[in-house]
Amino acid sequence: MSDGIVAVVSGTTSPERVLFEAARRADDSGGAVYVLYVLGLEWYASAELWLAERLRIPTGTETIREVCERKADRVAAPALETYETAGRIGHPIDEIVEYATQVGADTVVADGDLTAGAGAWRRASEPLEPFRERELSVVPVY
Template sequence: MTDGIVAVVSGTTAPERVLFEAARRADDSGATVHVLYVLGLEWYASAELWLAERLRIPTGIDTIRAICERKADRLAAPALERYETAGRIGHPIDEIVEYATEVEADTVVVDGDLQSGTGAWRRVSDPLEAFRERELSVVPVY
């Protein structure tokens, strides 16, 4: 039995494919699906500046993290019956691996075309290889 499955819904233009695959695997194994939205540091800085200067909303890492978690929940709610959500800020691969370790997940489901979406993956030439090096089972969906 799989301990958990992390479905990464950031960095993709089609999160429903990621969620469908995570749900299918959870149904087969009885695992918990953890829906994760990771905001890269440059996007975090932009979001904080936009909220603070344009909307005059006090910000901080907790505020932005809560926004990420709400985004994950909005994406997951129509597709999944049971799930847990999380929002993280930092280098996407590091944050995904750290979160998967925290929730004892052994599988990460990601969009196979990580170069699309928010551009959060652009610092790595082959992001899937970076996950494999950390001994996580990676399931790319296309």
Template sequence: MTVIACVDRSEQAAEVVAEAARLGEAFGEPVHAVHVLTREEFVDLERTSVDDTGRAMPLDRIREVAARIAEERVEDAGVTAEAVGLVGDPSDEIVNYADEHGASYVVVGGRKHSPVGKALFGSVAQSILLDAHHPVVALAREE
């Protein structure tokens, strides 16, 4: 079993990793910080690579870029976690990764709006909440 921390480039991502680390420690499970590059980001990297070098960037290299983003969030949180980079639709890739690794928990970040504090989650977090086959811990933040 594994605790999955879904990270993006937001400031809240370190909190997501830290919460996943707390769960991992409590249950004696490893933590995987997962960042997914969207197809649009992939195409942009490909275009840049072709423009700069005349060659396409290998998919493994693209995954390394995504893993490096996850690693930065792990470092920000000051915890131990395996950084994982994926490419595709973020919610689909995370749900599939959680299934493949038998996740005990999936930790996501969200957004909190309005004076009364109604929680509204971004489309990725909302899709994960709706589609995951494992318990999801959602952290809300003030905006």
């Protein structure tokens, strides 16, 4: 893997701290920053219903994914000069691991409270295990 850093900005009330730490690590390693917003399945269902019924906007996985990507960009734009964004839908830990693998990142920076956020983390006895299995370093930010 490269020295890419995935900054997870969903499921946190402090995305600025996550972005700052990701940028610092990217500067130290010369790696790229990938800003990721993941929407858990339970929140996806709510978002789809809200968009369809209240706003009469056509929905579907692609529409919601684009909304997530725009949220990631909106958070990252004031804080970072160079970055790539992505929006994902699914079980957050699985989506984070899959995305990090896809972009060749070796580090994930996320809110230190892995149980916080809007359905951000799958309930598991050991939430970091999927990261360890893929040899991803996880940097919690408090």
